[in-house]
Amino acid sequence: MSRFVIGLTGGVAAGKSEVSRRFEALGVTVADADVAARAVVVPGSEGLRRIVAHFGAGMLLADGQLDRPALRERIFASPQERQALEAITHPAIRQMLREICEAAPGPYAVAAIPLLTEAGGREQYPWLNRILVVDAPVAVQHARLMLRDGVTAELADRMIAAQASREARIALADDVVVNDGHPQALEAEVVRLDGVYRGLAGIAR
Template structure:
């Protein structure tokens, strides 16, 4: 097997309200770098970036707020109502996000790092370069209960949000490692500690 030229790269994913952030925080507490696709998605369309220029080129200057930043609430409403607009926006942002994540991996000094990618299953063809996939898994009933409590929404909207994502089965099919997060959050400590040792061993 050829020597790896980058840190062992673990993609951390899971459905909405599965508990990815709680897992990521525990890895960070162990000194592991977690590079977040949601952070990347904001950074690649900051003022002055080619990403924001491309968004304005496609959607017009009215998508900017008074400070010259992307008016996110207005953009969100627009793309939620118009699937074609959403595809155009994703075609601009997603390649920038992937490049941002690749650059973080190539600059990584630690033995391994995590990439938090919520929509991994939906975009897996673009992430064949990650070494492993870690899934935070919960039953859909738990996701719905947590979503209602977290976002103050009703069950109908919670189910619709789930329907927009890959299915639980699709995510499980991709996973090399699975953390079950349907119980007490404190149980995550042991699960993360065990995986940390496994990843250190794999990295060496």
């Protein structure tokens, strides 16, 4: 059981998924907030029941699944509705991530939380022992978004601006990995941090 947990976060297109994969390749359990967000609203879940109670049955598809595009349109049109959705889903997501991490084999686990800074950081996730930020220059994020998602330069700008600033994320960090397009350097940094975290987990036991 892992009692030492690393919170992994970073801006859009910074390379969080790549860093997660490299930790997993080293045998580390990674609990993904995006996966948890889908799991807490499956048919029959308390999360989906509460969404329907608040937003209405129009948020369901014919097969009982959540109509994500409809819900997305609703919450982006109203900050109050977005906050209502977050109040329903975020506590369940946090609890699921914690349970996965604590049940993980090995000396430590990673909780990959893309919007950790925006979601309240350490205040909302007091069980994180350290926070690792994957950082990339804004110009690199911008180019990756346009290439990866096929979006316009204007939309890429808006997607980056909608998140917390690089400075806010780095202020939250205990460790920073710069992912500016050099795979070998990224690999070496993850291996180095794995050694650091295994050592810190041993001391914390």
